[in-house]
Amino acid sequence: MxxxxxxxxxxxxxxxxxxxxxxxxxxxxxxxxxxxxxxxxxxxxxxxxxxxxxxxxxxxxxxxxxxxxxxxxxxxxxxxxxxxxxxxxxxxxxxxxxxxxxxxxxxxxxxxxxxxxxxxxxxxxxxxxxxxxxxxxxxxxxxxxxxxxxxxxxxxxxxxxxxxxxxxxxxxxxxTLPASERSPLSLRGALASYRTVLTTRGVPGHLMLLLCGPGIMFTFLTNASYLYQGVLGLNSGEFALAFGANVGAMLIGNRLNHFGLKHLRTRKLVQVALCMQGIGITWLISLVITDNVQVATLIPGILFVLGAGGMITPNVMADYQSLFTRGHGAANAISGTVLYLGGGLYGALASLWLSGDDMLAVPLVMLGAWAIGGFGFWVTRHTAPSEQSSD
Structure with a gap:
């Protein structure tokens, strides 16, 4: 808490x-x-x-x-x-x-x-x-x-x-950091810490994976009003209900992840969640292409995609952190910056891309975030510490 x-x-x-x-x-x-x-x-x-x-x-x-x-x-x-x-x-x-x-x-x-x-x-x-x-x-x-x-x-x-x-x-x-494990305070030391983090094996792939969930979520968040009110025509009360349902979907994903950790390795959970997100994003793209964007089709698809995202980021973050034995503050500084700035850039890209009532930009940007995350998963196939140490 x-x-x-x-x-x-x-x-x-x-x-x-x-x-x-x-x-x-x-x-x-x-x-x-x-x-x-x-x-x-x-x-x-x-x-x-x-x-x-x-x-x-x-x-x-x-x-x-x-x-x-x-x-x-x-x-x-x-x-x-x-x-x-x-x-x-x-x-x-x-x-x-x-x-x-x-x-x-x-x-x-x-x-x-x-x-x-x-x-x-x-x-x-x-x-x-x-x-x-x-x-x-x-x-x-x-x-x-x-x-x-x-x-x-x-x-x-x-x-x-x-x-x-x-x-x-x-x-x-x-x-939580004993005095004996602290590093000297200096600008050179800080820059050295960041260099160590960025050159650690497995970091680039994990950072690409970390962009997946927030990238998709910020893409939706930035354009939620356009999708639900502009495209679907929901009023303010209906918008609040539909918007709030996403929190419920993410809570379900959160609980599923807790349950899955009792039986599966973190990397396997990420793989399953990526597959789920890929299916959900494909569904959203197909809705636009076939002109079948309705409340009963669009909202469940978005809930499915965001719910699956709740299973990706925490597991990737845990695996990313396990790459380091020291300098956890610097490592988390880099990951936190990537999460927020990267996610915000995805949302801004979708907003700039939107034109009139053509909402294809939103699922396509989601697809881009998912593809980069999938590539990151492939890159990290030889650097999955939880596979070895988290049983």
Whole structure:
């Protein structure tokens, strides 16, 4: 639960304010698209927070970086709530991204500190479930707050969440990196850590695999309103129900993964889930080609694809982490950056590709993410540590 609180900071911060964009644009006197840039600024900050927080946690320990990220998050969230200009909002969104990158990165690193093999995969299943489900829940929470109050209260709500997470971290998060295992703090050392991670055998394939689930999920998330309201014609209430059903699908995938880990190796589970996703994406493409896009055909297909994704990312992350005996902070910084920036780029690509009512771009981008993940699976066929060590 504590790790889930930490990892949820980033997706909640990134997406909870989305329903408030029209009100914010009107108050700042700018076009809606200018507010959309705050997501780009947030992701840039998140990447920096991951890449800087990882080596820092390897040198200073996990708790100081997690708590430092929470303090920065509180400052940034309150700054977003009190600002009266778009320029300062951008600044505070960057700081929010840095803070969530630091704290969220520590949560995944702690998993590797305390567990390996299937045990790590079970813990990572819960962590990644929150990471993937929170972006689907966040806009609904933001809309609820907006219905009761002003857009500023969305950021106040995030600050309150940060206080709760900070108290929980201070009270219950143990220091999982002994002083004897910490590395010296230096820029050269940090760069050396990243070089070691990127040149470790098996890393490129695992990073390609890690792009699969988030890439498909962000492609849907970015274009959900277009698909469900623009193409299917759902009203706001129906959209909320259909959107929320995706969380249920991912929960089912999460539980299936927990069950599967009792009987199968992590690599076999990834193989099964990739096959399931391939079938689901093929179904979505066939719907568009045959002009059979309906509520009863499109929504079940999307639920099937996203549910299967819930079985891929946690297992790949556990296998990726098992490639390293030291420098887990740097390793998780790279994987976290790939997850968010890569997933966001897939979603942006589908949005830019869309034209009129032609929704073929969405399943085709999903297919691209799936194909890269499949190639990554093939590349890692000789570097599957869980096959050997997680029985």
């Amino acid at each position: 504590l790790l889930a609180l930490m990892v949820a900071l980033a997706p909640l911060s990134m997406d909870a304010f989305l329903p408030a964009i029209p009100a914010m644009a009107a108050e700042f006197g700018v076009d809606h698209s200018r507010l959309g840039l705050t997501i780009t600024f947030f992701l840039a900050g998140y990447a920096f927070g991951q890449l800087s927080g990882g080596p820092l946690s390897d040198s200073l320990g996990r708790r100081p970086i997690a708590l430092g990220g929470i303090v920065l998050f509180l400052i940034a969230s309150l700054g977003c709530a009190m600002t009266h200009s778009l320029e300062w909002l951008m600044v505070f969104r960057v700081l929010q991204g840095i803070a969530t990158g630091m704290t969220g990165g520590v949560s995944r690193t702690v998993v590797r500190d305390v567990a390996t093999g299937k045990d790590a995969a079970r813990l990572m299943t819960n962590v990644m479930m929150v990471l993937m489900a929170a972006p689907l829940v966040a806009p609904s929470l933001g809309a609820l707050i907006l219905a009761l109050s002003t857009w500023q209260m969305v950021f106040i709500g995030l600050a309150v969440y940060g206080v709760i997470a900070g108290v929980a971290i201070r009270q219950w998060l143990p220091e």
